[in-house]
Amino acid sequence: MYYQKEIECMDRSRLKDMQNEKLLRQVRHVWDNVPYYREKMKASGVTPADIKSLEDLYKLPFVTKDDLRESYPYGMFAVPLSECVRIHSTSGTTGRRVIAGYTQHDIDLWEDCCARAIVAAGGSREDICQIGYGYGLFTGGAGFHGASHKVGCLTIPMSSGNTDRQLQFMEDLGTTFLCCTPSYAEYLAECINERGIRDKLKLRAGIFGAEAWSESMRKNIEESLGIRAYDIYGLTELSGPGVSYECGEQSGMHINEDHFYAEIVDPVTFEPLPFGSKGELVFTALDKEAFPLFRYRTKDICVLNDEPCKCGRTHIRMAKPMGRSDDMLIIKGVNVFPSQIEEVLISKGYSSNYQIVVDRVNHSDTFEIRVELGAEDFAGSLSRINELEKKLTGDIKTMLGIVAKVRLVAPKSIERSEGKAIRVIDKRKI
Amino acid sequence: MKKTIDQISVFMENRPGQLSEILGLLAKENINLRALTVAEVAEYGVLRLIVDDPEKAVKVLVAEQRVAVVNKVxxxxxxxxxxxxxxxxxxxxxxxxxxxxxxxxxxxxxxxxxxxxxxxxxxxxxxxxxxxxxxxxxxxxxxxx
Missing domain, CATH: 3.30.70.260 (ACT domain)
Structure with a gap:
C-alpha cells in the first residue's frame, strides 16, 4: 500500500528531473532571501548560475549546527515570518537549540512524508492510531498527529508518559497502531504482558523512532506485542520524523527523495562518497520554504543503498545510523550534548568536572550526572547537599527538557584517563 | 555570652575505606578525636567530628582534596x-x-x-x-x- 504511489514509485529518471527542477528553484530562493547563506556561497565562490543540476550540488557549502547557532533564531528563514505558521525546536540553549520554521506548505510536505510511513507500515483509515510521542516543541507528536489525520486514522493524541492511561486507552478504545519511541514500546510491552492484557488488545503495527534501536529490540517488540514494528528517521532541522521510513520489507528506510536529497560524505575530508560507503549523512531540503537547508551535516554515520526494493518504491534506502561523528547522545529520545551540561555547571558555579552515566534499565534510559562538589558549596549539612542536587536537577531539566539524576561526588573522584576526564559512560546495550 | 564550639564536617562518598582514609590523615597529624558521628543518605554521608585542633584538622583534610568545613555548634x-x-x-x-x-x-x-x-x-x-x-x-x- 502507498500513500502517494505516483511519487513513491516514480521512475528514477523522472524523479531526478523533479529533483533538479526543485534544486534550481531552491538555490535561487535561498540566494535571494537568506543573506547568511548567500554570504557563505559567495565565500565559496559559488553563485546560483554555477548550480545547473544535482551534479553541481557538491559546490554548495555545507550547513552545520554552528551555522544554525550563528543565525539563531531567524537567520536561516527564507520567508517573512508572516508566511510562517509554526516553529518546532530541539532542546538546549541558544547555542544548541534549533528553531525550525514552517509555512503551511512545509507542514503539508512533512505530514505527507509521515503519512507515507504510516501507510507503508500498513496503516489506513480503518486504524486507531495512538500517538505516544511527546507533543509540543518536539516534532514527534506533531508530525505523527498530522500524518495520522492525513491517512484518516482515528487519532488518539496521548503524548508521552502516563503508562496506566496509555494502556487503558489502548484496551478500551481498541488501538491498532502505535507510535512512540522504541524504548517506550518495549516498556509498554512488558507492562501489557505483566498485566496479562495482551489478548484484550487489537494492536497490529507500530512506528518507533527518535532514538537508536537494534534488530534484537525490534524482535522483542514484535514478539512481545504480536505486531510489526517499523523504524523511521528524521530531524527537526529537516522537518521532523519522516525524512525516511521503512516499508514492509523492513530492510532499510526509504528516503523521501522528492523533498530530501541525501549524500554520504567522508567525515574528515567531506568528499562525497559512492552508494554503499560508510560516511556522514548530509541532506538538502529541495522544496521547503521557510527553513531550507543545503547540505546539512547530520553528524549521523550511515550507508545509502540504491538497489531496487521489492516493495516497488523507487526511492533509495538508508541504513539505521551507525553512530555519530560528534559527541551527541540521545537519551529518552532527546538530543543531549555534554557541552550543554557543562554550560549549566559552569554558569551555576560548579567545577566543570563531571561525568554522564547513561544506562537502560527496564527498557527506559537512566541518566545520571556526577558532579564534583566544591568546598565552598558544602556547608556541612546533608540537607544542603540535597538542596544543591535538587536545584541542579531543575537547572538541567530547564536546559535539556529531561530529568537527570544529579549526584554530587567528592573532588577529584571522577575517573581520569591519561589526564583527560571521561565525560560519558554509555552502558546501554542497544 | 554563651560560646559555640567548632565542629568539622567532612563530605564522604559511601564506599568502603572512606572513613579509614580520613581518620588516617588526622591520626598522622596527631589530631585527637573527642566525638564523632556519621550521617548518611544513599550515596554519600557527612562525617562530623569534634577534635582538639579544628583549624589544623580542616587544613590537613583540605590539603588532601577533601571537602571539609567548620560549623558552629x-x-x-x-x-x-x-x-x-x-x-x-x-x-x-x-x-x-x-x-x-x-x-x-x-x-x-x-x-x-x-x-x-x-x-x-x-x-x-x-x-x-x-x-x-x-x-x-x-x-x-x-x-x-
Whole structure:
C-alpha cells in the first residue's frame, strides 16, 4: 500500500528531473532571501548560475549546527515570518537549540512524508492510531498527529508518559497502531504482558523512532506485542520524523527523495562518497520554504543503498545510523550534548568536572550526572547537599527538557584517563 | 555570652575505606578525636567530628582534596536523670529553635553526658539557652585539652 504511489514509485529518471527542477528553484530562493547563506556561497565562490543540476550540488557549502547557532533564531528563514505558521525546536540553549520554521506548505510536505510511513507500515483509515510521542516543541507528536489525520486514522493524541492511561486507552478504545519511541514500546510491552492484557488488545503495527534501536529490540517488540514494528528517521532541522521510513520489507528506510536529497560524505575530508560507503549523512531540503537547508551535516554515520526494493518504491534506502561523528547522545529520545551540561555547571558555579552515566534499565534510559562538589558549596549539612542536587536537577531539566539524576561526588573522584576526564559512560546495550 | 564550639564536617562518598582514609590523615597529624558521628543518605554521608585542633584538622583534610568545613555548634550538658533531655528539647521547641541535628558525647573526666546541637540559626539556640539559664560547655568542660 502507498500513500502517494505516483511519487513513491516514480521512475528514477523522472524523479531526478523533479529533483533538479526543485534544486534550481531552491538555490535561487535561498540566494535571494537568506543573506547568511548567500554570504557563505559567495565565500565559496559559488553563485546560483554555477548550480545547473544535482551534479553541481557538491559546490554548495555545507550547513552545520554552528551555522544554525550563528543565525539563531531567524537567520536561516527564507520567508517573512508572516508566511510562517509554526516553529518546532530541539532542546538546549541558544547555542544548541534549533528553531525550525514552517509555512503551511512545509507542514503539508512533512505530514505527507509521515503519512507515507504510516501507510507503508500498513496503516489506513480503518486504524486507531495512538500517538505516544511527546507533543509540543518536539516534532514527534506533531508530525505523527498530522500524518495520522492525513491517512484518516482515528487519532488518539496521548503524548508521552502516563503508562496506566496509555494502556487503558489502548484496551478500551481498541488501538491498532502505535507510535512512540522504541524504548517506550518495549516498556509498554512488558507492562501489557505483566498485566496479562495482551489478548484484550487489537494492536497490529507500530512506528518507533527518535532514538537508536537494534534488530534484537525490534524482535522483542514484535514478539512481545504480536505486531510489526517499523523504524523511521528524521530531524527537526529537516522537518521532523519522516525524512525516511521503512516499508514492509523492513530492510532499510526509504528516503523521501522528492523533498530530501541525501549524500554520504567522508567525515574528515567531506568528499562525497559512492552508494554503499560508510560516511556522514548530509541532506538538502529541495522544496521547503521557510527553513531550507543545503547540505546539512547530520553528524549521523550511515550507508545509502540504491538497489531496487521489492516493495516497488523507487526511492533509495538508508541504513539505521551507525553512530555519530560528534559527541551527541540521545537519551529518552532527546538530543543531549555534554557541552550543554557543562554550560549549566559552569554558569551555576560548579567545577566543570563531571561525568554522564547513561544506562537502560527496564527498557527506559537512566541518566545520571556526577558532579564534583566544591568546598565552598558544602556547608556541612546533608540537607544542603540535597538542596544543591535538587536545584541542579531543575537547572538541567530547564536546559535539556529531561530529568537527570544529579549526584554530587567528592573532588577529584571522577575517573581520569591519561589526564583527560571521561565525560560519558554509555552502558546501554542497544 | 554563651560560646559555640567548632565542629568539622567532612563530605564522604559511601564506599568502603572512606572513613579509614580520613581518620588516617588526622591520626598522622596527631589530631585527637573527642566525638564523632556519621550521617548518611544513599550515596554519600557527612562525617562530623569534634577534635582538639579544628583549624589544623580542616587544613590537613583540605590539603588532601577533601571537602571539609567548620560549623558552629553548641555543647550542652544534660541533667543525668530520666526526662532530662526531654525537658531541654521541649524548651527549645517552645522557643521555635530549628534543630538540624544532634548527637551525644560522654565525658570520661566527669562522667557527664553532653549534647552537641546544631541549629539552623545558631543565634536562636544561644538565645533560648541563655533565656532559660542552661549551662553550655566549652572544650575544657568536655575534657578536651
Amino acid at each position: 553548641m555543647a550542652v550538658s544534660v541533667p543525668d536523670r530520666p526526662g532530662g533531655l526531654c525537658e531541654l528539647i521541649n524548651m527549645l521547641a517552645e522557643d521555635n529553635v530549628d534543630i538540624e541535628y544532634m548527637y551525644s558525647v560522654f565525658s570520661k573526666t566527669d562522667g557527664r553526658a553532653y549534647m552537641i546541637i546544631s541549629a539552623k540559626d545558631v543565634n536562636s539556640l544561644i538565645n533560648s539557652l541563655t533565656k532559660h539559664n542552661i549551662d553550655t560547655d566549652d572544650y575544657n568542660d568536655m575534657g578536651i585539652n
